[in-house]
Amino acid sequence: MNTSIPRRVVTGTALALALSAVLTACGSADGSSSETKAADQAPTTRAAVKDPLVATFDGGLYILDGESLKAAGTIELPGFNRVNPAGDDSHVVVSTDAGFRFLNAGEQTLTDITYQGAKPGHVVRHAGKTVLFTDGTGEVNVFDPADLSGGEKPEGRTYTSAKPHHGVAIELSNGELLSTLGTEEKRTGAVVLDKNNKELKRSENCPGVHGEAAAKGEAVAFGCQDGVLIYQDGAFTKVESPDAYGRIGNQAGSDTSAVLLGDYKTDPDAELERPTRVSLIDTETARLRLVDLGTSYSFRSLGRGAHGEALVLGTNGTLHVIDPRTGKIEKKIPVVGEWQEPLDWQQARPTLFVRGHTAYISEPGKRKLHAVDIESGDRIASVTLPKSTNELSGVTGAH
Numbered sequence: 001m002n003t004s005i006p007r008r009v010v011t012g013t014a015l016a017l018a019l020s021a022v023l024t025a026c027g028s029a030d031g032s033s034s035e036t037k038a039a040d041q042a043p044t045t046r047a048a049v050k051d052p053l054v055a056t057f058d059g060g061l062y063i064l065d066g067e068s069l070k071a072a073g074t075i076e077l078p079g080f081n082r083v084n085p086a087g088d089d090s091h092v093v094v095s096t097d098a099g100f101r102f103l104n105a106g107e108q109t110l111t112d113i114t115y116q117g118a119k120p121g122h123v124v125r126h127a128g129k130t131v132l133f134t135d136g137t138g139e140v141n142v143f144d145p146a147d148l149s150g151g152e153k154p155e156g157r158t159y160t161s162a163k164p165h166h167g168v169a170i171e172l173s174n175g176e177l178l179s180t181l182g183t184e185e186k187r188t189g190a191v192v193l194d195k196n197n198k199e200l201k202r203s204e205n206c207p208g209v210h211g212e213a214a215a216k217g218e219a220v221a222f223g224c225q226d227g228v229l230i231y232q233d234g235a236f237t238k239v240e241s242p243d244a245y246g247r248i249g250n251q252a253g254s255d256t257s258a259v260l261l262g263d264y265k266t267d268p269d270a271e272l273e274r275p276t277r278v279s280l281i282d283t284e285t286a287r288l289r290l291v292d293l294g295t296s297y298s299f300r301s302l303g304r305g306a307h308g309e310a311l312v313l314g315t316n317g318t319l320h321v322i323d324p325r326t327g328k329i330e331k332k333i334p335v336v337g338e339w340q341e342p343l344d345w346q347q348a349r350p351t352l353f354v355r356g357h358t359a360y361i362s363e364p365g366k367r368k369l370h371a372v373d374i375e376s377g378d379r380i381a382s383v384t385l386p387k388s389t390n391e392l393s394g395v396t397g398a399h
Contacts, residue, residue: 052105055389069383073108083393084123087130087145095120122168138164203236213253219283223248250299257308258284259324298341303354313352333377336363348390364388
């Protein structure tokens with residue numbers, strides 16, 4: 001998918017004109033019949049949006065053109081909503097209070113496809129499959145994102161965890177399903193299942209397991225309070241943190257790099273730790289390297305570039321480009337003003353979304369959104385939106 005962006009900035013006047021023509025689909029977050037009716041009655045003549053981005057705001061979703069950043073549409077959707085790529089070139093997964101919903105961002109419409117369940121959690125895309133984990137039920141749903149184009153709920157695989165918990169799952173190219181183990185009170189590790197959901201093996205050597213990322217060679221890592229747990233070629237390997245409590249809870253992987261990027265926290269008693277170091281986990285050597293950025297960051301600050309670059313958006317407003325093999329910070333790109341991570345994880349803060357060679361970065365304090373060329377460091381587009389945004393995502397095309 002071509003993700004190049006013309007080197008022009010959208011003016012406030014242009015955005016206002018675009019917004020005046022926006023058609024809005026109204027609805028509630030509970031999947032009620034009134035919401036579906038409103039979506040069904042929306043006109044179907046909307047212009048297609050190229051490489052759409054989706055940004056959440058208090059009360060809905062903005063849909064933006066991925067090249068110009070011009071506002072293309074607005075979807076009203078009450079409640080705290082989260083967004084993730086669905087894995088195709090049209091859809092974005094929207095996590096609502098009642099479950100997972102699907103937005104056809106290219107056509108600016110909420111579809112009737114839903115996966116109901118309390119506390120919808122992680123969305124993982126890997127090896128041509130998309131995997132949803134519903135924390136409130138422990139249910140895992142696996143489907144081919146290409147099947148979303150039919151407008152109906154895809155047929156796919158389902159697995160239910162032994163106990164509901166804040167978990168994550170991923171299906172490998174050979175059909176094995178990796179899913180976390182735990183309860184609402186305690187999370188311990190991961191289990192490997194065959195195509196029929198029969199357990200093949202497990203490891204409970206990952207206290208506080210959280211998040212996953214896949215590296216080159218299909219090495220999959222789960223974050224732990226004392227390092228990471230890696231599964232590759234049928235075997236588990238534990239990579240220990242250099243500290244007794246060295247929590248890695250958020251990771252970013254790349255198919256072009258054997259090294260994973262992770263956060264790194266060392267204070268188990270902190271109300272909110274604002275770390276300045278990130279972790280680089282080499283899945284080939286099972287070694288962990290720490291890199292001090294000299295600035296803090298948040299869980300929405302991690303990403304990977306098209307060449308496997310490790311990307312971290314710091315609270316100093318700078319995008320750090322790191323060589324994952326050496327740990328060297330190769331480039332610092334100023335993008336937004338200085339900011340501080342809020343205590344409440346649901347509160348807005350600058351967010352990084354990466355697609356191809358472009359880093360999209362929100363600046364909610366100024367209601368802005370920026371597009372930056374990772375290789376040149378140039379800011380290639382910016383826009384000011386009517387309301388401050390929170391989460392930022394978009395379509396990713398085939399994966």
